[in-house]
Amino acid sequence: MTRPPENCDDALLCVRGVKKYFGGVRAVDGVDLEVPRRWIVGLIGPNGSGKSTLFNVIAGVYKPDAGRIWFDGEDITGLPPHEIYKRGLVRTFQTPRLWQSLTVYENTLAGYRGHSGENPLRALLRLFWRKREVDNAEASIERILDSGLKPVAGNLSSDISGGQMKLGELTRALNTKPKMVMLDEPAAGINPTLARQLFERIVKLRDEEGITFLIIEHRLEILFDYVDYVYVMHQGKIIARGKPEEVVEDPKVIQVYLEG
Amino acid sequence: MAVGEIIGLIVESLTAPLGLHLLITGLVYAVLVLSLNIEYGWAGIPNFGKIAFIAMGAIATHIVYYLYVFPKAAAYYAEVAPDKFTLVGLEPGDYPKWPGDAGSYTAINFMLQIALPYLQEHLLVLFEFMLLSAALGGLLGAIIGLILAYPVVRLREDYLAILLLMFSFMLWNFLTAIPPLIGGSQGFRVTYDPFKVLGLGNVDYGRLVAIILIFGVMYLLVDRLTHSPYGRTLRAMRDDELAAATMGKNISRIRLETIVMGSFLAAVGGVAFVFILFPSVTPDLFKPEVTFMLIAMMLLGGAGNNVGAVLGVFAFLYIFRVTTALTAALPGYLGVELAIPEGLIRNVLTGILIILVLFYRPRGIIPEESVKTVAWDIFNKRLGFIPPSARGTIVLLAGRLRNLIKRRKG
Numbered sequence: 182m183t184r185p186p187e188n189c190d191d192a193l194l195c196v197r198g199v200k201k202y203f204g205g206v207r208a209v210d211g212v213d214l215e216v217p218r219r220w221i222v223g224l225i226g227p228n229g230s231g232k233s234t235l236f237n238v239i240a241g242v243y244k245p246d247a248g249r250i251w252f253d254g255e256d257i258t259g260l261p262p263h264e265i266y267k268r269g270l271v272r273t274f275q276t277p278r279l280w281q282s283l284t285v286y287e288n289t290l291a292g293y294r295g296h297s298g299e300n301p302l303r304a305l306l307r308l309f310w311r312k313r314e315v316d317n318a319e320a321s322i323e324r325i326l327d328s329g330l331k332p333v334a335g336n337l338s339s340d341i342s343g344g345q346m347k348l349g350e351l352t353r354a355l356n357t358k359p360k361m362v363m364l365d366e367p368a369a370g371i372n373p374t375l376a377r378q379l380f381e382r383i384v385k386l387r388d389e390e391g392i393t394f395l396i397i398e399h400r401l402e403i404l405f406d407y408v409d410y411v412y413v414m415h416q417g418k419i420i421a422r423g424k425p426e427e428v429v430e431d432p433k434v435i436q437v438y439l440e441g
Numbered sequence: 442m443a444v445g446e447i448i449g450l451i452v453e454s455l456t457a458p459l460g461l462h463l464l465i466t467g468l469v470y471a472v473l474v475l476s477l478n479i480e481y482g483w484a485g486i487p488n489f490g491k492i493a494f495i496a497m498g499a500i501a502t503h504i505v506y507y508l509y510v511f512p513k514a515a516a517y518y519a520e521v522a523p524d525k526f527t528l529v530g531l532e533p534g535d536y537p538k539w540p541g542d543a544g545s546y547t548a549i550n551f552m553l554q555i556a557l558p559y560l561q562e563h564l565l566v567l568f569e570f571m572l573l574s575a576a577l578g579g580l581l582g583a584i585i586g587l588i589l590a591y592p593v594v595r596l597r598e599d600y601l602a603i604l605l606l607m608f609s610f611m612l613w614n615f616l617t618a619i620p621p622l623i624g625g626s627q628g629f630r631v632t633y634d635p636f637k638v639l640g641l642g643n644v645d646y647g648r649l650v651a652i653i654l655i656f657g658v659m660y661l662l663v664d665r666l667t668h669s670p671y672g673r674t675l676r677a678m679r680d681d682e683l684a685a686a687t688m689g690k691n692i693s694r695i696r697l698e699t700i701v702m703g704s705f706l707a708a709v710g711g712v713a714f715v716f717i718l719f720p721s722v723t724p725d726l727f728k729p730e731v732t733f734m735l736i737a738m739m740l741l742g743g744a745g746n747n748v749g750a751v752l753g754v755f756a757f758l759y760i761f762r763v764t765t766a767l768t769a770a771l772p773g774y775l776g777v778e779l780a781i782p783e784g785l786i787r788n789v790l791t792g793i794l795i796i797l798v799l800f801y802r803p804r805g806i807i808p809e810e811s812v813k814t815v816a817w818d819i820f821n822k823r824l825g826f827i828p829p830s831a832r833g834t835i836v837l838l839a840g841r842l843r844n845l846i847k848r849r850k851g
């Protein structure tokens with residue numbers, strides 16, 4: 182366990198030299214990245230540039246082939262996903278992964294941390310967990326009303342639209358009281374008006390609950406109106422970084438996006 | 442020609458009352474299926490070796506027999522009827538001291554001549570015997586479950602399924618080959634005679650009362666365990682492991698806990714299986730294929746639904762009854778003696794009927810429902826959601842009807 186590097190000291194998330202290869206494919210090829218507290222940071226790049234893979238490495242789905250990752254000052258490199266969750270870092274998936282045989286509401290309920298009712302012996306006696314369950318239920322319902330999922334809250338999560346699945350995943354992630362949320366294309370499949378509302382909610386969550394965000398998004402015209410900072414990935418490497426208005430002017434970025 | 446008769450036969454076997462024996466059988470299997478349902482139905486852990494954990498109940502019973510019942514029986518008869526010992530070639534007061542003597546001639550004779558009569562006269566000892574066996578069996582089941590599952594819980598479920606299946610084959614062979622387990626191929630005998638006190642003198646009523654009590658406790662336990670945040674977590678793990686891990690669930694630990702718990706309950710159920718259903722215990726009661734019958738019962742009723750699982754047992758028994766009647770009538774209709782064993786035809790027919798039911802009700806007779814905790818009540822109260830139940834269907838239909846009438850008027 183090493184201490185985070187000097188220039189990364191007060192960032193919430195700090196990534197240094199992370200590599201992840203799949204056979205010959207250099208999906209992530211030496212990425213340095215930091216996300217300061219209470220910032221909303223965008224991660225963009227063409228298809229296949231390694232954005233989702235980087236998320237998977239940070240979230241513990243893959244162990245990196247090289248490099249280290251710190252979260253909140255602690256080295257989290259190679260920890261399993263549930264340990265990373267414990268430290269307050271949660272993520273959503275590019276293809277939503279809600280629990281299909283649970284209702285949307287139950288999905289949002291299952292993310293809470295430290296629920297004693299999840300212990301098999303305590304589960305037997307309701308008085309151990311009833312109060313906590315009531316609180317969680319009330320909070321979940323508030324979030325559902327907030328997210329526009331009310332009409333489908335009682336549906337099985339396999340029976341809702343793709344956009345609603347994205348919203349469901351976000352709601353589930355927020356219920357974990359995270360320090361930081363990583364969103365993989367949150368606005369995919371959501372209409373422009375709703376997408377803007379979604380980003381406004383994200384800004385509000387940052388302002389009111391102090392949550393830090395790292396967001397992968399292809400819809401730059403929406404993303405750039407809300408983020409503080411942007412990283413651009415291409416072929417596994419960060420090719421540019423800066424404020425949105427700086428990044429759009431960067432000739433390297435323009436070229437990468439023109440190439441498709 | 443025969444179609445009418447066949448239908449008559451089916452109707453007859455379906456409408457005939459269940460009968461005491463079938464009811465007892467059903468409830469014993471229901472106890473076993475409930476423990477399978479936690480693992481398989483709720484948590485998605487394919488325990489293909491379930492029967493091995495049920496056998497732990499029998500092994501524990503056998504051990505308790507030697508360590509607890511034999512000394513008591515020996516001491517009792519040494520006083521009141523010393524000649525019983527000389528009859529089976531023992532010194533008065535002597536008894537087979539440990540399960541290692543199981544295969545020997547004396548142990549079996551001792552059981553039949555001394556231990557069984559003793560149990561028949563001493564009700565309290567029988568119940569102590571059962572309780573101790575259940576406690577030891579549960580412990581044994583839990584420990585073996587832990588040992589077997591620990592190395593593989595981190596891997597995909599298939600590995601666990603195969604490992605447990607192989608274990609159940611191995612144990613089945615061991616039960617015959619290693620007499621200390623359950624007495625080798627001769628097995629051992631307990632008795633359910635004393636249950637007659639529970640049934641006002643009728644043994645079968647007594648057995649029914651006993652199994653209703655055991656089933657009741659088991660059902661309550663399983664229902665409390667599953668309709669809780671823990672049950673929700675199990676389903677989450679079953680549906681999508683990665684998503685569950687991302688939401689903080691420690692998958693290996695939960696799997697291990699669930700297997701330990703399922704194995705504990707299976708072994709306790711195994712004690713009921715021995716004492717109430719099969720007091721003549723032999724290795725063949727624990728053939729690996731029994732697991733698949735239990736799985737079929739669970740799927741038939743509705744995996745992940747506790748009521749469904751219980752219902753599935755009885756559905757299975759009814760199907761079995763129909764196919765038994767049909768098979769018995771078959772040679773008569775065909776006018777020839779069958780070259781294929783009857784049991785085989787019956788099993789094929791049973792399989793076909795189960796597949797037919799599952800074809801029309803793929804999620805079982807009563808499909809899985811929402812986890813019912815206080816959160817579910819709160820949700821219904823605040824968002825007025827009506828679950829897809831009978832009540833829901835009625836409200837839905839009423840709404841449709843109202844719309845239809847409105848449209849007619851408008």
Ligand SMILES: Nc1ncnc2c1ncn2[C@@H]1O[C@H](COP(=O)(O)OP(=O)(O)OP(=O)(O)O)[C@@H](O)[C@H]1O
Nearest residue numbers: 203206208226227228229230231232233234235275
């Ligand atoms: N599990 C895997 N096994 C093998 N190759 C993989 C795997 N995951 C990703 N890759 C490869 O790694 C590269 C980066 O993929 P990744 O999904 O990270 O891209 P992305 O930037 O998220 O793209 P998109 O914008 O399309 O989502 C691609 O070439 C992809 O084919």
Ligand SMILES: [Mg+2]
Nearest residue numbers: 232233234275
């Ligand atoms: Mg991606």
